[in-house]
Amino acid sequence: MKQLAKFLGPVATAVISGGLLALCYPDYNLTGFVWVWMLPLLPMLWRGNKKRYGFSVGYLTGLVFWLINLKWIWTVSGLGAMAIAAFLALYFGIWGAIAVSIGNPWRRTVKKEPDQSDQQLSSIQKKIKDRQQVKKHGLLGGALGDSGMSLKFALINAAAWVALEWMRGWLFTGFGWNGLGVTFHNTPVLAQAADLVGVTGLSFLPVFMSAVIVQTASRLKSEAATGKLKPRLDFSIAALLLALQFCYGVWRIKQVNGWETDRVRVLLVQGNIPQTVKWDPRSVNDILQTYADTTQQAIEALESDNLKLLQANVDGESVELKRPDLVVWPESALPTPLYFADNFDGYILFGETRHLINEEIRPLGNFTLISGMNEFESDFDGERATYKEGGEQYNSIATVAPEGELEHSINTYRKIHLVIFGEYIPLVDQLPVLAELFKFSAGADFSGNFDAGTSTEPLVVPVRDSQVQLIPTVCFEDTVGRLTRQFVRNQPQMIINVTNDGWFKKSEAAAQHMANAKFRSIELRRPMIRAANTGVSGIISSTGSAVDPVNGNRQVIEDESGSHFVKSSLYGYAYAPTRGP
Structure with missing residues (x-):
């Protein structure tokens, strides 16, 4: 029974997260889900410790998303829709492997016994040790403590997501369709920062905030059990970034409309x-x-x-x-x-x-x-x-x-940018069967490659x-x-x-x-x-x-x-x- 639950948990999470993400886009346009679809996914990934596990969960999430999001391709070719979804899900899988490894704040490590001598250190010795922590974990992890580590892993996950979206936009002619940033198409104030970072860059904040929220919730749960609550600097910084994006949008819309x-x-x-x-x-x-x-x-x-x-211009003014x-x-x-x-x-x-x-x-x-x-x-x-x-x-x-x-x-x-299998078919002269497959799928003869x-x-x-x-x-x-x-x-x-x-x-x-x-x-x-x-x-x-x-x-x-x-x-x-x- 435990083995079945161990299998069904990640599968159910992937289906739920992939489905929630699909609802963010037309025709559903439930944009708010862009801030929550990762909340069940990240804990499921971070509980793992192997890249193969992360890839599998990420891939299934992407497959569910793309099968729903691109279901309109079925009107032309069901086989084509499944093939494209299967390929695009690879990007989710790669991100899942990153999230479960270098992007995992809960990754299992060898536990060390607590250093009881810390209480006996002088103030100078404590400063020296703090500097050593900065060198070991970086400025965020060492100087800002738990919040710094939270920001560090949120940054890794968000940056990896943006990098993979960017790669998807140009690899093999590119398919930049429906990145996370596109969910803001009906939220103009949050979309305006695209003139700074592009629509791909807009995908950063939803992933970053989700990673911070999951880590903050986990720490709050632990701290509530001990009764020792600490300030949440990481959550404050994430909220500040969202506020800055909103304010920039308000200012930019007013400015552009005044040109x-x-x-x-x-x-x-x-x-x-x-x-x-x-x-x-x-x-x-x-x-x-x-x-x-x-x-x-x-x-x-x-x-x-x-x-x-x-006829209505009785005053003779210019019309x-x-x-x-x-x-x-x-x-x-x-x-x-x-x-x-x-x-x-x-x-x-x-x-x-x-x-x-x-x-x-x-x-x-x-x-x-x-x-x-x-x-x-x-x-x-x-x-x-x-x-x-x-x-x-x-x-x-x-x-x-x-x-x-x-x-x-x-x-x-x-x-210039031709659609593969729509306006040109690679190797169609060498493999005429590809033209027959086109006719079978599209219901029309292939008229030859466009230049x-x-x-x-x-x-x-x-x-x-x-x-x-x-x-x-x-x-x-x-x-x-x-x-x-x-x-x-x-x-x-x-x-x-x-x-x-x-x-x-x-x-x-x-x-x-x-x-x-x-x-x-x-x-x-x-x-x-x-x-x-x-x-x-x-x-x-x-x-x-x-x-x-x-x-x-x-x-x-x-x-x-x-x-x-x-x-x-x-x-x-x-x-x-x-x-x-």
Whole structure:
């Protein structure tokens, strides 16, 4: 019976802790659990003494967490979801091995008999012995006693966690999704320190505080039995760190919202087209017309509002009309590709897409159209472009200027950070069976590997009498902080993201994507405009909020029930700092 309890205890603890952590993220958003999920886990780890034990408990905790947190991947591939969860749980396992060894304040050591001679030492001898303790345990352990040792082990556990999260963000192309810091996406005051330490650095404090609380509770229990309670300096320091993070957030939000900015008027269009339709070549014209019609209806509604504004302006004062500077369509909104060729200086666009842009979209107003598109290298004979066998192909963002010949009015950004097994499959040419596995999982043929772009130059778009730079991101690139930082310039800038989360249907994937993306705006102090085909389309401020800092309006496409899975549009404002911070 004891053996069964010895086995079930760690298993139950891992399941509970992993489940509590999963509840911190969308769609649950029970953020408060980030401060408590480790409280049962740490004592269970610290009671052990072997790294194998720590790894096993940590790994099971991570496996439970990732299976719940990434269950949306099951909509594409159940096998893929299990494989990814099994891999990502390794980071939890490694942390568990660290926590049970060098991060373990309760680790079993050889006990020594108490030194009775301490009471007979002179004051000078005691000072000498204290200095020896500092050398042995470090400043924290020697000079601050039990509290110092508590802080030392809390620091080890928290630093190890942050280091492993950082490694997860770049190893094997990286998957920095849903670190502990992301749980603060709906708690703006605690999220602002991301501009100092990044979203990964925000993961430090929850682990640090949990380690301090567990050690403090253990010592209080022992001291209560003897009736000798001592001051808890370690707990006070942990609480002070939390207070400092809170105060910094309050101050930073007020400061950032007071910056001088260029206001950019944005119209976002969300088609909400099912993935099954997007893969059907017979639906090309219907998809194009959906975006054209939704855009036209939105602009007609804005012009109706403008007319009411003018009619109500009996005093003849200046009135700002609602007319977008940018109209943004999501990733793959235009299902026909852009062609480029060595013998042509520009982009080649044929058929319905060319007609739609020139005849239906451009006449609607003086705005820049931005859309996700594929770029294909082609053979061009002066009249006709055909796909070049073995040529380059890119997943791109295209900007279309409001005037000029279409072929020479387009500028593009080519996606740099490709999604493995989504946009490219390693060794697929050598192992064709991988393409068959893709078809089995995704329900569509593998169209070939995309090439990775190389340019980190921002896109430049006109905004009335000036210009604004765009930091471009496609799909999950807005979750990759090390990539977006490469585009930062000391100019008015915004981040733009076009995405299609329709692969994962009406799951929490889109909400989790939005939660992770918010931290790019905080880290870089640039607003973000997001256009999703199926997902969360909206405007994020430089403080990571979806609320307009000037008029207080919520700037997210959603229906009355709060669902993001709708065909709709949003007119709103992004505020680009006039000088990059």
